[in-house]
Amino acid sequence: MAHSGMRGLSVFISDIRNCRNKELERIRVDKELGHIRTRFKSEKGLSFYEKKKYVWKVLYIYMLGYDVDFGHMETLSLISAPKYGEKQVGYIATSCLLNENCDFLRIVINSVRNDIIGRNETFQCLALTLVGNIGGRDFAESLAPDVQKLLISSSCRPIVRKKAALCLLRLYRKNPDIINIDGWSDTMAQLLDERDFGVLTSVMSLLVSLVSNNTDAYWNCIPKCVKILERLARNQDIPQDYTYYGIPCPWLQVKIMRALQYFPTIEDPNTLKSLLEVLQRIMMGTDVVKNINKNNASHAVLFEALALAMHLDAEKDIMSQCVALLGKFIAVREPNIRYLGLENMTRILLVTDVHDVIKKHQTQIITNLKDPDISIRRRALDLLYGMCDVTNAKDIVEELLQYLNEADFAMREELALKVAILAEKFAPDLSWYVDVVLQLIDKAGDFVSDDIWHRVVQFVTNNEDLQPYAAAKAKEYLNKHVLHETMVKVSAYLLGEHGHLLSRRPGCSPKEIFAIINEKLPTVSTETIAIILSTYAKILTHTQPPEPELQDQIWSIFKKYEGYINVEIQQRAVEYLALSKKGVSLTDILAEMPKFPERKSALLKKTEDTESDTAEQSALRLRTQQKASDALVVTDQRTANGEIKAGQLSPVKLPNQNMNVNSEEQTTTNGALDTVDLDPTLSTDLIGDLLAIEGPPSISVPTEQTPVSGLDQETDLIGALALSTVDEQSNSIKPIGDIEEWFQALCIKDSGVLYEDIYIQIGLKADWRAHQGRIILFIGNKSTSSLTSVQALVLPPSYLKMDLSLLPSTIPPRAQVQCCLDVINICPSRDTSVLDFSYRYGSVMIEAKLRLPVVLNKFLQPISISPDDFFSQWKSLSEPPLKVQEVVKGVKTLSLPEMARLLSSVQLRVTPGLDTNPNNLVASSTFHSESIHAMLCLLRIETDPSDRTQIRMTVASGDPTLTFELKEFIKEKLIIIPNARPVPSPTSLQTQNPVLPAASNDDPGAMLAGLL
């Protein structure tokens, strides 16, 4: 191995490979990091070679997933190294380890610029690569002119120019102002004359990016693009290097066709004619062949040609050719081509009216729904969804319902949503719609969101003809033995409202309906109990004249729930009981629900919202999306005129609404004020309001829930207990792990988990600079449905200024959002700030009060101090309140090194040897705050080897509050706290009780002691 320049690196990699498990790997990595850290820190300058070796190792460790928070300066310093090997690792590591917002990068801008304008081409390449990979706005402003020069320079080699082109692209994305469009469009046209295909490919990428931002300016490039494409398609003088499996530079062909898709039309008839000819040639001349790589390449070009043809809305015969080809593709064996065939068929549907042609392939597409590859199944589902219309809705929806039984877990939610949407959009008749949704709830209740069943209720309420049918269906389902709870909800609701319409049918008397619902009552959640109670009240209303037996039964249930632990249920029971005793007037109060105002389906709205576009969307997709959302509105006639203004969306507050609604409304507001904030544009929330079925049961107890950590809860143990049993739902969500433990870990570390339960994980990363800090919270939704009403609130204690960035109120499934908290420390304190975090999963509200690890030691910066300085400071801070001493008892039994480690972990630099008594520890640090700026703190701990449980501690600083707070803070760290509660134990309160004998006068320890 002697000839290998970096033996150390190879040995290290080999060691890592030999680690049998992650734990051993971590140990090995820690050892290496420790070594590297020491080497980097040692005063003796490292040679460039050594730095190079260590930086490669750091990069390797970083890749293994370990955070390496040092060595950035060393990495950056390699950029200005004279030799290639060192410079190279400097550049490569910098582009992996740092991001554009990193302040360090500014340091190297000059070195990078020197390399770019220098004469060494290999250095130019390295520098361009760095800028192209991470260049941010700073780079864009200072380097863009130099990069432009390289791109158009005739003396530069292609290898430099192609990188300059892509580098410019990156800088342009960061700051479009760097390119002056006026002159640049001509330059671009000239660049398209480039003979080198590497440069040309890069230039074409640059063009795509420029055109996507501003199509008007680059018209002049169209003819040249078409020329190049023609040359490629005809395979005219293409260098061998750029022929890939016999296909002339497929990437360049693809890029050209991508660029052309950004122009709305091609006006020049001659250019358009040549282009269509080329497209025709590509479509005719591509066959599925044996060589898989050749296949991929030729079809990459073909699919791009199809996309371009669709974009140009080419003549009918080209379009029908496209469809014919796609029809062929979705039937081939080769899975990639089948996948893309399905995908493009979905796209073509959206740009032209080819429904009828595609319907011929329906059976084939359904076959793809059973493919072993989930990617293909998803595309087939998308296509079926896209091609569904009134004529084939029944077939497709029924096929999908059947598929629901065998579909992957991962797809079921999407599938359920799609079925619900299709059923709503294309229902040939409403009874079919009700059938489909009830089947859906029956088969996949877990995946049916409240939106879906709320929508059924809306339809049924608004269509009188439908009511008996829906009620009968509901009863049928209730007869089933095993039932999803959502089905109980919807059935109970429908039977409450419309059950009386069935009263003449056998088995449907009020009594029988009551009995069948009542069977489910013991097994359902509070949310459903609330609905069922309303149903009972309705049953009573509709039973005129009253049946005494039924009345007694229902009343006894109301009575039973009068004392129920959930306030919402309790209130309903009390009110319904009182109301139902009013006799005939009950009929008015508990009359049927009025029609819902016509409104846009929340489901359809949701689907439109999710189709948000990204910056890089190709023109075609943008267009298809516009068409798609138009299509949704136009085809859905029921909802097309259903768009109503927010003002109309508050029927609950209108005086002519019946009493029932009003009382419900009151209930809601009694429970909590939060419900008033519900988004008025979402119809489902409105139903929630109307029926009071959604929010209140869980919102009604908005105070501290179980996830509250330590302090708050224990102060009012009884209160907390009572509360936690009140709301079963919230109670069931417990953090996975110990909040206090996470907090304690974060007090020492700067990144880690702050909170985690089954739905959510909150990670935290903090960065501290003197008295300022920035905490980033990473809030990840672990579940497969959205978390809503996400709220974070920080009440900063008086000693901190805190600024929390906005948090989106919804976190989509499996998504992570970030939230930034800026902190400024004003003065020393041991208080902690609390983050009030809450979110809603389905109808369950989860709240957590989380202490934030903004603790005193975050503002400490360890400082090494010479004995002379130490003693002069120590002397000058001679007495309380600047210097205080305390004898602390009940200390954890720690060895001296353990204690030293503990002090280092809270940023106190222990200086061994400063105190000659080996049983003592002396440490120093700087505390940063806005009021007192940087303040030196000194600490001395004297231990008694014969009694490890007590120490004498002396703390000194130039500020009395700081001295006191720091003393208490360290004390908390050292003493044994029952239940890990940071409350000073009573024993430690005894002060000023020296236990250690004074030593002789020339001993610095004695000096320290004597000075007090």
Place this chain on the structure above:
Amino acid sequence: MIHAVIVMNTEGKLRLSKFYNYKSPEEQPELIRRVYGALCRRPENVSNFVDSADIFGSGTQLVYKHYATLYFVFVFDNSENELAMLDLIQVFVETLDKCFKNVCEVDIVFNFNKMHAILNEIVFGGQVLETSSDEVMRAVEEITRLEKTSTNPISFVPKSVSGRFGR
């Protein structure tokens, strides 16, 4: 654009990763883990495409190729052509093959620094830089020559030696 290039083995061990949109050191292992989770479940002889919207955000997908014990993965958004990405993986692998003479996992493990240099000649800031593997080879050979002329060369670990480390 291309968001990430990932090389990992069939046991989920990462061999190379490069993110063209910065991902923090905390996010990276999680992303890799989820990519592996998506890949390892896939049977043989299925398509090379996987929807990665739930891993890398909406509009992204990944294309992968499985060679012996390795997965090569490109993550990209809808501004790129899917099959062209697949071809690019092929170019990357063919280049590695030329570089290491029948590349195998061990080469990649011990020459991860070389891997970075090669990848930098193919993908640049998330864009396709060079598609001719011969052209890439020329650039890489020049780099190797330069490394050798600086006093401490990074040369390849010869197979005979790297083999001794065993797995």
